[in-house]
Amino acid sequence: MRITKLKKDNLFPFLEIISEEADLWVPVKKEDKHVFKVVDDFSEIEMNSTRTILPPRKIFLPPNFNMFSVSEKGYKEDFSHVTKKILFGVHPCDIHGLIILDNFNKQAYLDSYYLEARKNTLILGLSCWPDEYCFAKSSNTHVIEEGYDLFFTNLEDFFLVWIGSSQGDDLIRLKPELFDEELKNKDIQTYINWQAERNNAYKWNINFAALPDLMELKYKDPLWERLGDACLACGSCSNVCPTCNCYNIMDKQCLGGKDGKIMRHWDACTLKEYSEVAGGENFREKRADRLKLWYTHKLQAYISKYGKPSCVGCGRCIATCPVDINVRTVGKALIGEEVDAFWARINKEVTK
Amino acid sequence: MEKDKNGKLKIGIYELTGCAGDALLILDCEKELVSIFKAANIQSFLMAKSDNIDGELDVALVEGSVTTEKEKEELLDIRKRAKVVVGIGTCACFGGIQAVFLDKKEWEKNFKKVYGDIKMKHVKPVQSKPINAYIEVDYYLPGCPIGKEQFLSTFNRIIRGNPPELYGFPVCVECKWNENDCLLNKDIPCLGPVTRAGCGSICINHNLPCVGCWGPVEDANLTSEFKLLREKGFDYDFIKKKMATFSGTGMADFLGKLEGEKK
Known part of the structure; x- marks a missing residue:
């Protein structure tokens, strides 16, 4: 791999x-x-952005x-x-998320929409610095070796740029004089120092290797009921997760006419309707059961199949869940640590 | 459902007590209005036409809550005449703002405070209740007012004999799709998690907290929402008022229980 x-x-x-070649998506505030x-x-680009909301x-x-657009002639x-897109500023954890997807x-089943x-999208990665929610080092997703076309490591007054694909190389060849091969x-020393310092900047970690067994051992633990008591079933953890991919489909017919659309929208196993089947039966009516499924998928099932969790340590669930149900607090609770979280306090008396 | 001689279903649109916002929204579908009247045989729609016939119906769309004996009779009559009854709008589905009072005694006290001891000659008022307090309701189309998109797609499904297909999840889902930062995390009292989606999270898109105007979502965790707002320092009565505003009788049981716990 070439580095420039x-x-x-x-x-x-x-x-x-490069923005003349495709729509350029960038992180902004x-x-x-x-x-x-x-x-x-x-100038709106946030070079030091933390995780994006989605x-x-x-x-x-x-x-x-x-x-699909549906008409009398059939469907199209x-x-x-x-469309042709270039996505600049993707952090390593999110690139790992895309690899999982x-x-x-x-x-x-090949999902041609994805x-x-x-x-048609080129990925231009960008290095980042962990904040209090990041734990990508625990899932080893703070570094990235594939899945990008270019990767920019943000150092003092320059970027080291990894060229990850021939398409990435083509972008550089649009104006090679901007780059410095020498x-x-x-x-190099600046990079080595940066890397060491960045790796030390992760403020906490989670032992993913222990979690599959603990999920199994604590499958009937009262923990899940406690989480279920607090869960607002808002689906936000799934919507912000870079590796969730469930969806639902709804028909939208045009009034009077014979045309229609078949719309596909993000769905989540943490939502009640997700597990509802014909006849109105629901396999996971209880919020506790839905959370258990979500965490089984992220922390156990995926690990046994692919040898890594389907959590990339981005910290979005931590930043998003209003009642503190996230990989950090659930992981800690599984390991048996004390947890400071709304869900752990909810059944205690709320004082004025 | 049987169709008339032109192959169209007979439909009636009725308004009980409410702001008539749902009927108005149907009229406001200007681009589609001709299609609506073409697609179905609209037998009765007081806001739109004068030659209304109150006969047998395939589908009755009912807006508003029941607040008088007369409306109660009217509603029972609609039910008798219609094969399918759809409640449209938060008032019909949950009782609306006018149903915030928690128990009958409190309602009677308030009524007396406002109207005194006068005898009503033409109408006998009753405590506001959603239409399902008196009749069986086949489908609900909540919203305050209902949404254009939601109405058109539901109307379209109903006239084809299909049940409505609505979002069964809370506002938070659409709110995340619109990539808003969670207001609850900023200690702003938002009812998104307990409110039914369909509005496109329009208030939160403009940085205003959800007031719950589409009524409670089926899977709402009211206890957790309540305790979360309490922990954020909001006053008991403030939360109670906020949660009760649009949820009508839908929240009454829950709040009644809380009231019990408080005492």
Whole structure:
């Protein structure tokens, strides 16, 4: 793999050139959080952004889109969400999330809506610095070796740029004079120091290796009922998770006419209707059972199948759940640690 | 369902006590209005036409809650005439703002406070209740008012003999789709988690907390929402008022229970 160097002053000129090739999505501020967006003004780009509210999968499969347009003549697949895109500023954990989704969508049934969008999108990764919610080092997703076209490591006044694909290389060849192939020893040392310091910056960790067994051993633990008592069943943990991928389909027929649409929207196993079947039966009516399923998938089932959790340590569930049900508190509780969380307090008397 | 001689279902749209916002919303579907009247035989729709016939119906859409004996009779009559009854809007589904009072005694006290001892000649008022307090309701279409998209797709399904297909999840789901930061996490009292989706999280998109106007979602965890707001320092009565505003009788049982716990 080739590694080159880009002076920070040359970043915007580079983005300017590549944005002529495709829609450029970048991390920007939304109040005190971040989101991926297409912008006209590159100064809006947040180079030191934390996790975006929604993971990058929103760019491949929008929360709600039309799968088929139906008419008397039959149906026609709608791929209007598939356009040429470049996604800049994707953190390593989110690239790992995309790799997990790639595997999933390439399994028995090929999901062309995802795969077509993925094929038409270039991933330009960007290094990041952990905040209090990040635990990507625990899942070993703080580093990335595949799944990107270019990867930018953000150092003092320059980026080290990893070229991960021939398409990434093509982007550089649009204006190679912006890049500097000659790396100085000093640059390399800067990178080594940065890496050591970054690896030490993770404030907490979780022992993923212990969790599959603990999920099994504590499958009937009262913990799940306690979590279920507090869970608002809002589905936010699933919506913000970079590896969740469930969806539901609804028919939208046009009034009077014979045309219609078949809409596909994000669904979540943490929502009640998800497990409802014909006849109105529901296999997971209780919130505790739904949470158990979600955590079994993230912390146990995926590990036994693929040798790694389907949690990439991005910290979105921690930043999002209003009642503190997240991989950190659930993981800690499984391990038997004391947890400071709303769900752990809920059944105690609330004082004024 | 039988169709009339033109192959259309006979439909009636009725308004009980409410702001008539749902009927107005149907009229406000200007682009689709001709299609609505073409697709079905609209027998009765007081806001839209004067030649209303109160005969047998395939589908009755009923807006508003029941607040008088007369409305009660009217509703029972609609039920008798219609094969399918759909409650439209939060008032019909849950009782609406006018159903916030918790028990009958409290309602009588309030009624007396407002109207004094006067005898009502033409109407006999009763405590506001959703239509399912008196009749069996086949489908519900909540919203305050109902949404255009939601109404058109539901109407379309119903005239084809299909049940409505609505979002059964809370506002939070749409709110996340719109990539809003959670207001509860900023200690703003938002009812998104206990309120039915369909509005497109319009208030939160504008940084205003959800007031619950689409009524409670089936799977609402009221206890957790209540305790969460308490922990964030909100006053007992403030939360009670906020939660009761739009949920009508849907929240009365829950709040009644809390009242019991308080004492």
